[in-house]
Amino acid sequence: MSYRVVHYINQFFANIGGEEMAHVAPELREGFVGPGLAFNQSWKGEAEIVATVVCGDSHFAEHEKEAQEQILAWVKELNPDLFIAGPAFNAGRYGYACATIANAVKEQLGIKVLTGMYEENPGADLKDKILIVPTANSAAGMRKAAPAMAKLALKLMKGEKLGASCEDNYMPNGIRVNFFEKERGSKRAVKMLLNKLADKPFVTEYPMPSFDRVAPNPAVKDLSKATIALCTSGGIVPKGNPDHIESSSASHYGEYSIAGVEALCEATHETAHGGYDPVYANADANRVLPVDVMREFEREGKIGKLHDLFYTTVGNGTAVASAKKFAAEYAQKLLQAGVNAVIMTST
Amino acid sequence: MVKEIERAGIPVVHMCTVTPISMTVGANRIVPTIAIPHPLGNPALSKEDEYALRKKLVTRALEALSTEVEDQTIFEV
Structure with missing residues (x-):
């Protein structure tokens, strides 16, 4: 008899559709769907996907409690040996959904869980709570990700002892295990130092935690x-997207004037973002960048002034390093322009 | 991006729907919004009601900017 697995995927991997279908509520299907085939093939009959839960990414993010309750009820009924989610690569909402639902299944049903995603995916924040296999940042990495996840999944189902994160290929989860090194500490430290001096690769035995937090600035x-300036990661641009900001993995940001503009409208502005259904933002971009309301507040004297320029990019699969660079650069421009506060909107 | 703006010394409020992601990226002042494709609107409402909703959300954002915080804070609407 083979192990029974339940798989969680989003609307995209279930072939229902892209962003325009991201609102679909969870549904349960028998057997494997989409990427589940690759898991089944890797398991060669030792384990099998008995059911697949499909849920739209926006639906999960916007109705987390209801979606989670429904999915937990199904998984409880099916009582599988393992619950596997994704892989989500660098899709933010999908990764968040995979990690959150896997954690709920583990905590509330006591069932073994596993997911996979790119290290910068916000879902990877839960890596201390659930096992997450690191993957590439796009679905092009499926061929490598599926067997890697399948291998660890089988190990979990068989109840085999888990090795270190670097041996069994999961994101370090903060759990330390005692073992004896072959060489004593002083010898290892000297080797490491020599490698470092010679510009050769070396691996630290105690990585420093990186808490990149910035303390809040005083209130206005x-x-x-x-x-006050408006900024967005929702991709609002002048109609026609003059600077060709990419619909995903943006390589730059835009700086556009709204001097004298009372409100954004369909004729003048649209979104370049490829990671959400653009219909609503294209019809009325104030829904993402609230120029109309800010102008009213400016007239009323509630705020001193709405800054003449807004800064925008597409936060869809965009590397954290790029986003950091964009904002560090335009923050200096905002400072020089005497801007006192920023409203940043995200989709 | 909010973190880099904060680092430059400018107070910033993050208006977004998936607030756990905002917490992860390190925003200090957070205002939850309506939905991913229309954070500051709701196409199901009349134009007037939708504008009133947006006004309420942005008002909350301004309140967040004028409130001292010591740690990451979500300003529920």
């Missing part, structure tokens, strides 16, 4: 005298 004292 008097809004009626403040210049």
Whole structure:
């Protein structure tokens, strides 16, 4: 008898559709769907996907509680040996859904779980709670990701002892295991130092934690005298996207004037973002960048001034390093322009 | 991006729908919004009601900017 597995995927991998179908509610299908085939093939009959849960990414993010309850009820009924989710690569909402639902299955049903995604995916924040296999940042990495996840999944189902994260290929989860090194510490340290001096690769035995947090700035004292700028990762651009900001993995940001503009409208602005259904933002871009309301507040004197320029990019699969670089650069421009506060909107 | 703006010394409020992601990226002032494709709107409402909704959300964002915080704070609407 083979192990029984339930698989979680999104609307895209179930072939239902892209962003325009991201709102679909969870559904349960018998057997494997889409990437589940690759898992089944890797398991060669030792384990098999008995059912697949399909859920739209936006639906999960916007109705997390209801979606989670429904999915937990199904998984409880099916009582599989393992619950596997994804892989989600660098899809933010999908990764978040995979990690969140896997964690819920583990915590509430006591069933073994596994997911896979790119290290920068926000879902990877749960790596201390559930096992996450690191993958490439796009679905092109499926051929490598599926067998890697399948291998670890089988090990979990068989109840075999888990090796270190670098041996069994999961993201380090903060759990330390004692073992004896072949060489004593002083010898290893000297070797490491020599390698470092010679510019050769070396691996630290104690990586420093990286908590990149920035303390909040003091509040704005008097809004009626403040210049406030609007920024967005929702891809709002002048109609025609003059600077060709990419619909995903953006390589640059845009700086556009809204001086004298009372409100954005269908004729003048649209979104370049390829990671959400653009219908609503294209019809009325104030839904993402609230120029209309800010102008009213400016007239009323509630705020001093709406800054003449807005900064925008597409936050869809865009590398954290790129986003960091964009904002570090335009933050200096905002400072020089005397901007006192920023409203950043994200989709 | 919010973190880099904060680092430059400018207070910033993040308006977004998936607030756990905002917490992960390190925003300090967070205002939850309506939905991913229309954070500051709701196409199901009349034009007037939708505008009133947006006004309420942006008002909350301004309140967040004028409130001192010591740690990551979600300003529920």
